Amino acid sequence: MQHTRASLNRTIPKVGDGLYNNKREEILTLVEDTTSGHHDTLIAACDEERYIELAGEEGRGHRNCSENLGEGLRIIGIEPPQFTPSPLNLFMNIPVSEDGVSLSFEKPTSKEGEYVVLKAKVDCVVAFSACPQDILAINCGKPVDAHFEIL
Numbered sequence: 001m002q003h004t005r006a007s008l009n010r011t012i013p014k015v016g017d018g019l020y021n022n023k024r025e026e027i028l029t030l031v032e033d034t035t036s037g038h039h040d041t042l043i044a045a046c047d048e049e050r051y052i053e054l055a056g057e058e059g060r061g062h063r064n065c066s067e068n069l070g071e072g073l074r075i076i077g078i079e080p081p082q083f084t085p086s087p088l089n090l091f092m093n094i095p096v097s098e099d100g101v102s103l104s105f106e107k108p109t110s111k112e113g114e115y116v117v118l119k120a121k122v123d124c125v126v127a128f129s130a131c132p133q134d135i136l137a138i139n140c141g142k143p144v145d146a147h148f149e150i151l
């Protein structure tokens with residue numbers, strides 16, 4: 001996402017914008033977005049360490065997006081990278097405060113049934129994780145299933 005932000009001069013892509021890899025190649029294009037456009041490119045995928053950070057030892061073993069990525073890639077025969085790349089956090093509302101530097105984790109502004117359409121520009125693997133974050137407000141404390149389809 002750091003390469004996408006630099007290419008777009010924005011923190012959140014809008015319809016018509018590309019999503020870029022670390023070689024500055026456009027991999028996907030955001031072609032439709034029925035939400036208010038509040039997504040996130042700043043926050044790392046959740047992982048066990050994040051849940052321990054938030055909940056102490058109770059966070060150990062919490063389901064997380066980083067493990068979801070690894071499990072999904074292994075199912076299709078791809079060894080996951082040693083670190084989780086910076087994700088596009090669809091529907092995740094992380095506003096930058098008026099001071100220009102502070103972030104907060106807020107409830108999503110999207111509503112059930114809203115969606116985005118991403119068009120692949122090249123052959124690629126796209127991994128989706130319905131974030132199981134249930135401590136912060138980003139999923140209203142109640143993660144739900146996310147659905148996707150390949151058109």
Ligand SMILES: [Zn+2]
Pocket residue numbers: 045046064065066130131132133
């Ligand atoms: Zn997550």
